Amino acid sequence: MGKTRISGLQLFMLLSGFLFGSTVILAPALGAKNDAWLAIIIGGTGGALLMLIYAAISLLNPSKTLVEILKEKMGKVLGSIIAVLYIWYFIHLASLVFRDFGEFICTVTFPETPMTVLISIFALGVVYGVNGGVEVMGRMGELLVPIIPTFILIVSVSLITVNDFTAFLPVLENGMGPVLKAALSYITFPFGETVAFLMLFPNLNRKEKLKKIVFVSAALSALISIVIFFRDISVLGSDLMSRVTFVPHSTTLLFPEANVDPLVDINLMIGGEAKIGVCIYAATKAISQVAGIENYTNLTRAVGAFCVVLSVWDFENVLDLFSWTERIYSYYAITFQVIIPLILLVLSLIKRSKPAEGSDADNEGVIASK
Amino acid sequence: MNSILLAIIAVFIILILYDMRIFIRNKEPAKVYVLYFFLMGAGLIVSLLLAAGIRPVAPSRLIEAVFKMIGIAK
Numbered sequence: 001m002g003k004t005r006i007s008g009l010q011l012f013m014l015l016s017g018f019l020f021g022s023t024v025i026l027a028p029a030l031g032a033k034n035d036a037w038l039a040i041i042i043g044g045t046g047g048a049l050l051m052l053i054y055a056a057i058s059l060l061n062p063s064k065t066l067v068e069i070l071k072e073k074m075g076k077v078l079g080s081i082i083a084v085l086y087i088w089y090f091i092h093l094a095s096l097v098f099r100d101f102g103e104f105i106c107t108v109t110f111p112e113t114p115m116t117v118l119i120s121i122f123a124l125g126v127v128y129g130v131n132g133g134v135e136v137m138g139r140m141g142e143l144l145v146p147i148i149p150t151f152i153l154i155v156s157v158s159l160i161t162v163n164d165f166t167a168f169l170p171v172l173e174n175g176m177g178p179v180l181k182a183a184l185s186y187i188t189f190p191f192g193e194t195v196a197f198l199m200l201f202p203n204l205n206r207k208e209k210l211k212k213i214v215f216v217s218a219a220l221s222a223l224i225s226i227v228i229f230f231r232d233i234s235v236l237g238s239d240l241m242s243r244v245t246f247v248p249h250s251t252t253l254l255f256p257e258a259n260v261d262p263l264v265d266i267n268l269m270i271g272g273e274a275k276i277g278v279c280i281y282a283a284t285k286a287i288s289q290v291a292g293i294e295n296y297t298n299l300t301r302a303v304g305a306f307c308v309v310l311s312v313w314d315f316e317n318v319l320d321l322f323s324w325t326e327r328i329y330s331y332y333a334i335t336f337q338v339i340i341p342l343i344l345l346v347l348s349l350i351k352r353s354k355p356a357e358g359s360d361a362d363n364e365g366v367i368a369s370k
Numbered sequence: 371m372n373s374i375l376l377a378i379i380a381v382f383i384i385l386i387l388y389d390m391r392i393f394i395r396n397k398e399p400a401k402v403y404v405l406y407f408f409l410m411g412a413g414l415i416v417s418l419l420l421a422a423g424i425r426p427v428a429p430s431r432l433i434e435a436v437f438k439m440i441g442i443a444k
Contacts, residue, residue, distance in 0.1 A: 092429065120381075291401050298393065298402050300408035301385055309413040313420060314428045328434050331442050 003063075005205040010138030012213045015197065016275030017145040019190045019221035023101040024148060024267040027232055027247040028189065028225055031326070032182035034168050034238050036229050039182035044222025046183065047191025053345055054194060055214045058201035060348035066198035066282075067289040075345040080290055082340060087286045089336045090196055091307055094279035096325070098123065098311035101272045103318045108249050109265055119308050124275055126273055127304040130281045131297045132204045137277050144270045149224055151263040155252055156231040157189065158260070167234045186225075188330045191218060192337030193275075199282040245318065280304055374421045382414045 029039035061069045066086060071079035101122060101262075102115040110118060129137055172179070194214075204210055232251045233241055244250040252260045281296075284303050288296040315321040393402060419426055437443035 287405060291405060293399070293402055293405070295396075295398075298389070298398060299405060299409070301389055302406045302413075305382070305385060306409045306413045309417045309420075310429070313416050313426070314430045316425070324430050324434065328430070328437055328443055331437050332433050 002132050004135045004203055006134055006138035006200075006203050006205055007212050008204065008209040010031045010135075011200070011210075012217050013141035014138055014200070014274055014278065015194065015213065015217040015269055016220055017141050017148070018197070018278050019217060020145070020148045020224070020267070020271035021190055021193075021275035022097055022268075022272065023221075023225060023228075024152075024271050025104045025246050025248055025264060026100065027228060027241070029182040029186040029229075030242065030247070031185060032179045033174070033242055034170070034233070035172055035174070036177045036182060037168065037226055038172075038353050039179045039186055040222055040225045040229060042179065042355075043183035043191070044218065044225070046097070047222070048218035050187060050191055051194050051214045051218050052211060052339075053341055054198055055201070055210045057341060057344050057348055058198060059207060060345075060352055062207060063202050065202055065289060066195075066283065067286045069198070069246030069344055069348070073344055079303055083286055083290050086195075086323050086336060086340075087283050087290070089333075090279045090283035090286065091110070091303060091310065092314075093193060093196070093275045094283065094307040095310035095314060096289060096321075097272055097276050097279070098307055099315060099321055101268060101276075102311065103321065104246055104249070104268060105265065107318070108246065108261065116308070116312050119311055122269070122272070123276075123304045123308045126276045126280060129273065129277050129303075130284070130300050131298075134200060134281065137274075137281065140277075141274055145274065147266060148270055149220075150265045151267050152224060152228060155248075155255065156227055156262055158255060159231060159235050159251065161256065164234050164237065167237050168230065170369060184325075185330050188333040188337055189325070190275075192333055195277050195337050195341060196282040198341075199285050200278065208293040221270075262324050278306070282309065372421070375418060376423055378417050382410060382417075386410060395416070 022216055027036070029036040029043060032039040057069065058064075061072070064072065067079075067083045070083050071085075073079070074082060102119040104141050105118050106113065106115045129140055172242070201210060204213075228248060232247050235251050236247070240250070241247055249261060249264050252264055280300060280303055284296045284299045287293070287299055287303070293299070315324065389406065393406070416426060434443065
């Protein structure tokens with residue numbers, strides 16, 4: 001079966017959509033309060049570096065997915081065990097985004113509709129997209145993801161009359177501690193989550209552009225997060241911003257003489273679709289590679305259904321969800337996002353410095369990394 | 371049996387019948403069936419328990435317990 005290819009632009013849009021994902025409804029790095037912009041800059045820099053590590057791993061192992069790299073570098077048994085852990089992580093990540101989506105829509109737009117129904121309907125669309133393959137997901141991203149920054153810009157510019165531009169002052173009122181903590185959480189959510197793209201990078205048609213694509217999408221995501229932060233804090237103020245659950249939604253409520261709340265809903269649907277789609281694709285592709293199944297689409301509906309159930313099962317309410325993600329998620333994610341990829345990078349570099357005789361894959365790796 | 375339980379069972383049956391049709395037509399190997407029914411079975415059992423008002427220990431709680439046990443999280 002021939003490998004489907006996506007263009008650099010499609011990968012860029014998918015990456016950007018993935019990075020916007022839940023962050024369009026949950027303002028990132030809010031733990032740093034007034035200094036969240038500093039945390040976004042520090043976390044964005046760290047996140048870009050982390051994403052460049054993923055790109056380097058992919059370039060050192062051309063045409064290989066994360067599962068294939070794990071099996072090759074860590075041996076078949078250990079590699080497969082770690083791959084199963086990654087499958088769990090991707091499924092869990094998809095369920096967390098499903099829950100974010102469900103909580104937001106249930107709280108804001110459809111308060112009378114059961115959350116399970118909303119998540120299930122959303123899942124149908126996502127699974128349909130994933131079944132279409134990477135190419136379809138890429139085209140969908142190409143078409144829809146540009147809408148997200150456009151709507152953010154429309155809301156931000158339109159609210160310029162109700163802004164207090166000194167609201168983010170004083171700088172570093174509580175020292176660097178909260179800033180660094182928020183920066184770490186901003187690295188793990190959303191940048192580190194792009195580890196799922198290690199299952200997609202082999203589909204890029206021009207590998208030499210990978211690092212550039214990854215860096216630009218990380219920079220764009222951080223820039224938009226800064227815009228959103230300054231918009232929200234100058235409209236809501238620091239105190240109110242730290243109290244509300246869905247910050248961008250609360251900001252749009254102050255839009256003069258119009259209801260622009262659906263713009264946030266649309267952004268969430270596009271970003272959420274991209275993020276959950278990539279996670280479900282990565283999980284099903286990984287399952288099929290571990291189990292040796294030729295066609296990954298056989299399992300997309302089963303994985304999608306399980307993600308929906310997991311999203312409802314995992315947390316009793318929205319406060320439980322936020323509390324867990326704030327206290328535990330960074331520690332939980334760091335193993336998958338930093339530790340294992342760093343080990344893979346080191347192993348890939350060692351292998352590159354000692355190329356096995358006659359190994360085509362290694363030769364390709366050297367060429368690609370140059 | 372309440373209507374929510376019936377609705378859940380109906381949704382899962384529709385999904386399974388739809389996929390079985392494709393699997394049989396494509397003559398998929400046994401491992402596809404095993405993985406498929408593992409995922410669907412787990413989803414069905416958990417959703418039936420949730421609908422019946424019984425919440426099994428959530429994976430996030432287990433993850434939290436592991437991190438607390440090794441002293442990383444408080």
